Amino acid sequence: MSSKPPQSGSTGDSPKETARLLAANIAQARATFDALAQLAAPVAMAVETLHACLASGGKILACGNGGSACDSAHFVAEIVGRYVRERRGYPAIDLTADHGLITALINDYPPQRLFARQIEALGKPGDALVVFTSSGNSPNIVEALAAARAGGLRTIAFHGRDGGACRGGAEIELIVPGQVTARIQEGHQLLLHTVCEALDARL
Numbered sequence: 001m002s003s004k005p006p007q008s009g010s011t012g013d014s015p016k017e018t019a020r021l022l023a024a025n026i027a028q029a030r031a032t033f034d035a036l037a038q039l040a041a042p043v044a045m046a047v048e049t050l051h052a053c054l055a056s057g058g059k060i061l062a063c064g065n066g067g068s069a070c071d072s073a074h075f076v077a078e079i080v081g082r083y084v085r086e087r088r089g090y091p092a093i094d095l096t097a098d099h100g101l102i103t104a105l106i107n108d109y110p111p112q113r114l115f116a117r118q119i120e121a122l123g124k125p126g127d128a129l130v131v132f133t134s135s136g137n138s139p140n141i142v143e144a145l146a147a148a149r150a151g152g153l154r155t156i157a158f159h160g161r162d163g164g165a166c167r168g169g170a171e172i173e174l175i176v177p178g179q180v181t182a183r184i185q186e187g188h189q190l191l192l193h194t195v196c197e198a199l200d201a202r203l
Contacts, residue, residue, distance in 0.1 A: 025182075032176065032183040033190060043191060045172045046156050047198040053128040053154060054079075054203065059091035061123055061153070063115045063144055064132035067185050069096040071132040071158070075192055083196035087203050093122060095144075115144035125152030133157070134184040136164020136175075145169035158191060160184035 053060065060079055062072040072094050079092035095118045096102070105114050119129060129148040133141045136159040145166060148155050157163075157170035161179060176187035 028178075028180065028183055029186055032178055032187050035177050036187055036190060039174055039191065042172050042174050043194055043198075046174065046195050047202065049154050049156060049172060050128055050130075050195070050199055051202045053126060054090045056126055058124075058126040058128065059093065060128050060130060061093050061095055061119060061148075062130040062132070063095040063118075063141070065096075065138050065140065067181070068132035068134055068158075068188070071185070071188055071192060072096050072130070074189075075130060075132075075196070078192075078196040079199075083193070083200045085200045087200060090203065095119070112139035112143050114140045116140070116147035119144055119147040119151060119153070123148060123151045123153045126154075127151075128154040128156065130156045131158065131166070131170070132188055133164070133166055134160040134176075134181045134188070136161060136166040138166070141166055142169060158188045160188075 050060065060076070062075050063069070064072040073096065076092040076094040080089045082089075095115050101118070102114065105117055109117060123129065129144065131141050131144055142165050145155055145157065146169065149169075155170035156172045157166055157174065159166055159173055159175040160181070161175075161177070161184070163173060163175045167173065167175070174188075174191050176184045176191070178184055178187075
């Protein structure tokens, strides 16, 4: 371990630099959130679609990669559990959750088939698929949407940037503008919570 004292302008300035970074991120997040107001119509459509699915006895499938896999798990937890209001649980499956199944599928099939294979096995007409992808370019999400369409599932996509390769692949698209992955994921969280709150009121 070095016994040298910290260099001037490095350690001593770190609290100021962190404060500057926080302020910049807050400003960037605020701009991202302000832009989400233009998504009011597709958010309302997503709520209607999910309500119709669950009210008719269907289930929700959800998936994503990395941080978006966490959004998938979060969304499913809100459906099976509850968001705020106390209500009965509704069927929803996180396609990223079963480690044994996931590793088997990746071992036996091309990685881009990871979610599509599960949708083909578990989905039925009238169910809904909800995908999360900050880039919009994940091959396994592109194939998941294609499998859902082929199987008669309703499709809702939380995208980022310009929608990427997934754009046009879902009936309802919630595209968070911007190029910073973290801000897109934060936008997805706000949209996710808004959908859950509105859905709880309907259910």
